[in-house]
Amino acid sequence: MSKRALIILALVTGIVSAGCSTNKQSSNVKASSTTAQSSSKVAEKVNPLVGKTLSTEKGDLDVAYKMANKKVKFYRNLNQFGKKSGQISEYVTEKSFVFGVAEKYITEKGTFYHLVKYQSNGLDNERYPSNSNFIKFWGNLGYVKASDMKRFNPITSEWTYQKKQPYYIAKPYSHRIWNRPPYTVHYTYISHVLDRLTTTQLYATKEAVKHNGSHYIYLETAKGRKLGWIYKSPKVLVAGKYRDVSKQLLTLKKGETKKTHVQSKKSTNNLVSKNDSISTQQRVYIVRNKKHKIIRVLVIGNDNRPTKITFKNGQATKLINYSYFRKPWKTITNKKKLRTHYTADNTYNNDDNTSTKFYSTKSKKLVQVMTVGWDAYATTTIYRNGNVKFATVIPKQLNTYPISDFD
Helix, strand or coil, rough: CCCCHHHHHHHHHHHHHHHHHHHHHHHHHHHHHHHHHHHHHHHHHHCCCCCCEEEEEECCCCCCEEEEECCCCCCCCCCCCCCCHEEEEEEHHHHCCCEEEEEEEEEEEEEEEEEEEEECHHHHCCCCCCCCHHHHHHHHEEEEEEEEEEEEECEEEEEEEEEEECCCCCCCCCCCCCCCCCCCCCCEEEECCCCCCCCCCEEEEEEEECCCCEEEEEEEECCCEEEEEEEEECCCCCCCCCCCCCHHHHCCCCCCEEEEECCCCCCCEECCCCCCCCCCCCCCEEEEEECCCEEEEEECCCCCCCCEEEECCEEEEEEEEEEECCEEEEECCCHHHHHHHHEEHHHCCCCCCCEEEECCCCCEEEEEEEECCCCEEEEEEEEEEEEEEEEECCCCCCCCCCCHHHH
16 A cells, blocks of 8 residues: 555544544533433422422431421422322321421421321230331321421429339239330330239339329339339329238138139230230138138139138138228128129229129039139139139130230
């Protein structure tokens, strides 16, 4: 190839390269233009009522809020804020609730809160802990203007006692022990039940007053095991040192002996229900005379109420049903009732029934005391030879929880 031919080839190659470069630059310009248009479209999607988000921060869910006015509306997200299609709730449906702030958004148009509704999950904590999707779904209440909310104190006062105050349990099923007083933090639940604490000395170390005036005390055992918060009700807890019920209600005379029987934990089924104390262990105290004859029995049902029966020659002569505070409530001496059965009923106070059944002297059984609750029933059967049989009967369809979750 001649020198002139080489020069021409070089020129042609340069022109082609320049053309490729120009095309590449043109493509880059088009791509840049497309990106700009795409960004423009994103910018156009910003809700004009909210504006661009300038910053976000995580909220403290246990700092409580209430709604500041009756015009509050809750929206699914900030893009749908102010739109009827995005509204998920309003003041009238949420006015009784307390809220926590999950996230705080500072935008061009102001500050907005993503809210979580305070929840109290009772016995279901093991099934639905606070971080479960189930709880998150029901607690999520969407977005509001920060100006629509105001700080709120669920606890108006709280203090620690200078000296521990002793208590013991009277009625074990109407109140339970909580991680915090209900609805005072974003998630409260039952941490302990009273079923297995009926013979335990308890101590209160702190007290708190909720915004509605209800008092809660913090309980622990004599050995310092921390339990949690319980509603301060004189119907549930008795102030003072625990006293053995058999020593209080059975005075032994010379020559008399007493034997104690306690229901096994297995026999209770080791379950917890919403309305009863079905894992409370029933107890029986049998008193015999010098001739080894049964003359008195004291039965503690699974609602923790005592029933005392006096016998003579194998037949009942007196029945006393006691209150939860170990005071005589029903006293029966009628022979007809003491030969068949008698039921101490106080359903108007949502109390359990105590039904006592008496057997013929020809029967191997002496007496049976049945506690009839709202969820289940339990029986204590005493035989003439002094044997005792306990049973706690729970319907198969009853929704229950393992007591190991609360023991």
